[in-house]
Amino acid sequence: MAKESSNGLSKPPPMPSPLRNSKFFQVIVADNFFTGSKDNLRKWIGHPRFELIRHDVTEPLLVEVDQIYHLACPASPIFYKYNPVKTIKTNVIGTLNMLGLAKRVGARILLTSTSEVYGDPLEHPQKEEYWGNVNPIGVRSCYDEGKRVAETLMFDYHRQHGIEIRIARIFNTYGPRMNIDDGRVVSNFIAQALRGESLTVQAPGTQTRSFCYVSDMVDGLIRLMGGDNTGPINLGNPGEFTMMELAETVKELIDPKVPVKIVENTPDDPRQRKPDITKAKELLGWEPKITLRQGLPLMEEDFRQRLGVPKKA
Numbered sequence: 434m435a436k437e438s439s440n441g442l443s444k445p446p447p448m449p450s451p452l453r454n455s456k457f458f459q460v461i462v463a464d465n466f467f468t469g470s471k472d473n474l475r476k477w478i479g480h481p482r483f484e485l486i487r488h489d490v491t492e493p494l495l496v497e498v499d500q501i502y503h504l505a506c507p508a509s510p511i512f513y514k515y516n517p518v519k520t521i522k523t524n525v526i527g528t529l530n531m532l533g534l535a536k537r538v539g540a541r542i543l544l545t546s547t548s549e550v551y552g553d554p555l556e557h558p559q560k561e562e563y564w565g566n567v568n569p570i571g572v573r574s575c576y577d578e579g580k581r582v583a584e585t586l587m588f589d590y591h592r593q594h595g596i597e598i599r600i601a602r603i604f605n606t607y608g609p610r611m612n613i614d615d616g617r618v619v620s621n622f623i624a625q626a627l628r629g630e631s632l633t634v635q636a637p638g639t640q641t642r643s644f645c646y647v648s649d650m651v652d653g654l655i656r657l658m659g660g661d662n663t664g665p666i667n668l669g670n671p672g673e674f675t676m677m678e679l680a681e682t683v684k685e686l687i688d689p690k691v692p693v694k695i696v697e698n699t700p701d702d703p704r705q706r707k708p709d710i711t712k713a714k715e716l717l718g719w720e721p722k723i724t725l726r727q728g729l730p731l732m733e734e735d736f737r738q739r740l741g742v743p744k745k746a
């Protein structure tokens with residue numbers, strides 16, 4: 434049972450799943466493949482302790498598990514805005530279904546929430562105690578309000594039913610095997626530079642983000658799941674860059690000749706984001722190891738292979 438709960442626990446948890454005592458890990462992946470790809474799972478398909486189910490979390494899922502990583506929801510703004518009703522359904526109905534599953538089988542459940550719960554933040558860097566500055570009727574709200582409701586549901590199930598919960602607030606994350614057309618800034622710039630196209634910096638270019646390499650993120654999520662703290666805990670790399678700086682770094686790495694083009698932005702774009710990761714350091718012993726300058730070349734290599742662009746001699 435979680436030792437730390439900021440809001441007090443009213444009920445003991447359901448009997449923990451007996452699967453906790455099993456000798457081997459088995460992994461079941463459920464994905465509707467709206468943004469995910471089977472190709473990324475190729476090496477596990479056919480493994481005796483791996484199972485892949487085409488499933489949409491907006492429908493109930495009946496499986497026997499002892500840990501649930503509830504990662505479902507498109508995370509790129511262009512994808513989550515594409516079908517906003519579906520996005521909020523995924524966050525509300527999907528989270529209810531996953532919590533229902535956790536309750537039925539006595540599993541611990543981890544939600545990947547987001548830095549977007551802080552909205553366009555008025556505090557910088559963002560601490561977990563900050564309640565955020567979110568527009569409830571904006572075009573991003575299907576995602577940021579969706580994730581805020583998902584956090585609420587997690588805590589309500591924790592307080593009312595004793596479910597063991599973990600919440601991570603993930604900041605912008607990148608790495609190999611990311612969808613080339615994901616639409617987020619790191620994958621866009623790398624793909625554009627490799628194709629010799631202009632890097633599309635959305636105006637004004639002074640807005641900032643903090644970029645976390647995928648293996649650091651996965652390490653943080655596993656520590657959070659295995660630890661004693663409910664969260665929410667920020668997981669992100671505190672290195673902060675303007676989009677113009679990111680474009681210059683990608684140019685320098687891949688092709689100094691590609692131009693930078695300032696393009697139109699949407700009015701909802703947050704101006705700054707940087708995690709305060711004191712909690713993750715203290716409670717999980719976690720901090721990112723891979724800097725942006727170390728992570729970008731690893732992603733470049735993977736994108737080169739997939740785009741068929743050889744390295745210049």
Ligand SMILES: O=c1ccn([C@@H]2O[C@H](COP(=O)(O)OP(=O)(O)O[C@H]3OC[C@@H](O)[C@H](O)[C@H]3O)[C@@H](O)[C@H]2O)c(=O)[nH]1
Nearest residue numbers: 508510547548603604605617618621633634635640676
């Ligand atoms: O081609 C592009 C794409 C994006 N951008 C800019 O880059 C910045 C970052 O945008 P991204 O699309 O990568 O995503 P955001 O950082 O806004 O949100 C993301 O970060 C937090 C995650 O939890 C969310 O899943 C995701 O929404 C924005 O200021 C955007 O205007 C560009 O300058 N050019």
